[in-house]
Amino acid sequence: MPKREVDYSLYLVTDSTPAILGDADIGEVVEAALKGGVTCVQYRDKTGDTGTLVATGRRLHEVTRRYNVPLLINDRVDVALAVGCEGVHIGQDDLDLPTARRILGEDAIIGVTASNVAEVEAAAKGGADYLGIGTVFATPTKENTKSIIGVEGLQELLLKIDAERWPIKTVCIGGINASNVSRVMWQSNGKGKSLDGVAVVSAIMAARDPEAASRELLQLVKSPPAFAKAVPTPGQQLRSPKELLSLVPYIIKAVDARKPLSHNMTNLVVQNFAANVALCVGASPIMANYGEEAKDLAGLGGALVVNMGTVTPEGLVNYLKALRAYNDAGQPVVYDPVGAGATEVRRLATRTILGGGYTDVIKGNQSEILSCIRGRPNVQQRGVDSGSSGASLKELALATRELARLRRCVVVMTGKTDLVTAGETVYAIDNGHEYLGAATGTGCCLGTTISAMVAAHPNDKLAATVTGVLYYGIAAEIAAESWHVRGPGSFVPAFLDELYNTRIATVKGHEDAWLKRA
Ligand code: 3NM
Ligand code: MG
CATH class of the missing domain: 3.20.20.70 (Aldolase class I)
Known part of the structure; x- marks a missing residue:
C-alpha cells in the first residue's frame, strides 16, 4: 500500500x-x-x-x-x-x-x-x-x-x-x-x-x-461521544445579541416547566445557598458529593455542577466519577474552577478535571479562567474572591475565546463585565451589582443557575448560559435597589426573592419589565 x-x-x-x-x-x-x-x-x-x-x-x-x-x-x-x-x-x-x-x-x-x-x-x-x-x-x-x-x-x-x-x-x-x-x-x-x-x-x-x-x-x-450531540453550532455562535435576548424568557420558562435536576458537587461554604438558588430559579437541587451516586443521577436528565471550592484528594476522585457518568449519559456539566490560580494543588486539580472529561460550560473569574488555559503564565490568585488581573477587556475576551476553542465548550468569565462565548462571538454582559462581590457564594451559585438553564435547554447551551448570566445579574440589580436592602447582608435574601419573582413574572408573561434592563 x-x-x-x-x-x-x-x-x-x-x-x-x-x-x-x-x-x-x-x-x-x-x-x-x-x-x-x-x-x-x-x-x-x-x-x-x-x-x-x-x-x-x-x-x-x-x-x-x-x-x-x-x-x-x-x-x-x-x-x-x-x-x-x-x-x-x-x-x-x-x-x-x-x-x-x-x-x-x-x-x-x-x-x-x-x-x-x-x-x-x-x-x-x-x-x-x-x-x-x-x-x-x-x-x-x-x-x-x-x-x-x-x-x-x-x-x-x-x-x-x-x-x-x-x-x-x-x-x-x-x-x-x-x-x-x-x-x-x-x-x-x-x-x-x-x-x-x-x-x-x-x-x-x-x-x-x-x-x-x-x-x-x-x-x-x-x-x-454522547456529549457531542449538542455543542453550540457555528450558526448558534454567530447570533446577534438581540437574537439571543429573544430566547431568554423562553429558556427561563423551560426551566420552570421542566424543573430539571441540578446536581451540585460543591463546596462546604455554599451548599445551602446553592440549593436555595436552584429552587428559586425553578430547578430541583440535589447536593451530592459522593461520586458513586452520579450514575443514577445522570440518568435523571439534569445537569452536574463541579465546583472545586473546597477540593480534597477524595473530592477530586468523586468529581471524576461524576464527570464520566454525565459524559457517558450525554448530560451537561458545568465546571467552576474555584481558586484555580491560588495554589499548586488547585492548578493540578484543574488539569485533572479538564483532562478527565468534557465540561459543557466552564465558569470562573479572570484568574480562574486564565488558569484553565495550559501554557499561560501562572496568574497568582489570593482568596477565591474575584480579582482583576490588570488585563484589558479585549485581552480577556480573547483569552475566554481561546479556552472555549481549546475545550470546544462554552466559557463564562465573570467580572465587572461578564464575557460568554463558545469560540466565535464573545458576548459581553454588563448587568449585576457590586453586592454580588460582597456576599459569599454568589459566584458559585451562578454555576448552579447556569446548570438549570443548560439542563432545561440542552440543544442551545450558549443561549442557556447567556440566559443564566443575564437573569442572575438583573435579579441582583433589582434586589439591590429594594427599599429594605441596606448592604450585602440584607441583599442575599432579597436576591433569592428576585430570582424567584423574576421567574414567576416571566412565566406569567411579564418579561418586559426586566428584559429592558439587559
Ligand atoms: N510511548 P498505554 S506513552 C510507548 O508518550 C509509549 O511517547 C509513549 O501505553 C509516549 O497505551 C507509551 O498502555 C505507552 O498507556 C502507552
Ligand atoms: Mg525510542
Whole structure:
C-alpha cells in the first residue's frame, strides 16, 4: 500500500513484557488485534536481543502482510531493514530523522515521537510521515515519560501544525482506552490539524480478548461521544445579541416547566445557598458529593455542577466519577474552577478535571479562567474572591475565546463585565451589582443557575448560559435597589426573592419589565 494511504485510526504498539503480554504469544495477540480492525502495528521491544527482534519482527510481518497493514519497528532501523517491513518509529533519543530517512529511503514510513512544539515542528519539517504525540495521560506502561500533556496539550500541539504545508499524520499515545478514546478524538478535532488516530499498548496487548478490544476501540475512534450531540453550532455562535435576548424568557420558562435536576458537587461554604438558588430559579437541587451516586443521577436528565471550592484528594476522585457518568449519559456539566490560580494543588486539580472529561460550560473569574488555559503564565490568585488581573477587556475576551476553542465548550468569565462565548462571538454582559462581590457564594451559585438553564435547554447551551448570566445579574440589580436592602447582608435574601419573582413574572408573561434592563 502506498504510504500516503495508510490508515492510522487504530495503531497498535506491542509490548513483550510479562506485565502486559502475560504468557500470551505475541504473534497470536497481534493477529487477533488485526482481526478486530487494528490499522497499523509497531513492534516495540526495548530489551530483546537483536536476533530475537529480527526473528519476531519477521513473524509479525508475515501476519501483518496478510491483513495489508504496515509493520513498523520501534527504535531500530537495522532491524527494520533486516525484517524488510514498512518502516520505523523513532523517539527523540534514537537515530535522527534525516539519517533514518537516508538509510531507509523515501518509501519507508518513519514516525517520530513528539511532546512539544519544537519537536513537532522539527519532525514535520524534516519529512516524518506521522507524529506520535504524547504522553496524553499518565500510564503504567511507560513510566519515565517526559511530560503528561493532557488533551489540552495535545490540542495545543495540533494547532501548531500547518496541515497544508506539512502533510503529516498524527496519532496520540499514553493511557488511551475505551473509556476516553472517543472523547480524545473528538476534543482533538476542532480548530487546527485533526488527529488521525490513537496508539495504544495495554488496552489491546493486555486485554483478555484482544480482538474484541480492538473492535470496540475502532468503533469508538470513529463515533462521536454522547456529549457531542449538542455543542453550540457555528450558526448558534454567530447570533446577534438581540437574537439571543429573544430566547431568554423562553429558556427561563423551560426551566420552570421542566424543573430539571441540578446536581451540585460543591463546596462546604455554599451548599445551602446553592440549593436555595436552584429552587428559586425553578430547578430541583440535589447536593451530592459522593461520586458513586452520579450514575443514577445522570440518568435523571439534569445537569452536574463541579465546583472545586473546597477540593480534597477524595473530592477530586468523586468529581471524576461524576464527570464520566454525565459524559457517558450525554448530560451537561458545568465546571467552576474555584481558586484555580491560588495554589499548586488547585492548578493540578484543574488539569485533572479538564483532562478527565468534557465540561459543557466552564465558569470562573479572570484568574480562574486564565488558569484553565495550559501554557499561560501562572496568574497568582489570593482568596477565591474575584480579582482583576490588570488585563484589558479585549485581552480577556480573547483569552475566554481561546479556552472555549481549546475545550470546544462554552466559557463564562465573570467580572465587572461578564464575557460568554463558545469560540466565535464573545458576548459581553454588563448587568449585576457590586453586592454580588460582597456576599459569599454568589459566584458559585451562578454555576448552579447556569446548570438549570443548560439542563432545561440542552440543544442551545450558549443561549442557556447567556440566559443564566443575564437573569442572575438583573435579579441582583433589582434586589439591590429594594427599599429594605441596606448592604450585602440584607441583599442575599432579597436576591433569592428576585430570582424567584423574576421567574414567576416571566412565566406569567411579564418579561418586559426586566428584559429592558439587559
Ligand atoms: N510511548 P498505554 S506513552 C510507548 O508518550 C509509549 O511517547 C509513549 O501505553 C509516549 O497505551 C507509551 O498502555 C505507552 O498507556 C502507552
Ligand atoms: Mg525510542
